[in-house]
Amino acid sequence: MTTVPIVAVKLIALLLSLTVAYLAFYAYRRSESAPMIYVSVGFVFIGVGAICEGLILSVLEMSMFSAALVQALLVSLGMVLILRSITLGPQKEV
DSSP states (O other), X not given: OOOHHHHHHHHHHXXXXXXXXXXXXXXXXXXXXXXXXXXXXXXXXXXXXHHHHHHHHHTSOOOHHHHHHHHHHHHHHHHHHHHHHHHSOTTSXX
């Protein structure tokens, strides 16, 4: 059973990551810098990964291992996208 503080902290993490994703997308639209789109999508994956474990456990009623695996994969994918944005030069296109 999830408690209110856990849900609150996960929602705060989701809101923060989506805020960063929005700001990165806004920066991409203003500057047309290709790496910013990777940052934006990466933070969306990190935000979704922050809340998916609880949703998988409560809604889909899967095992803790499966929920943790899905969360780790989503967060890792987000980190890979952010890492990709760092390695891209600002002159390269998506």
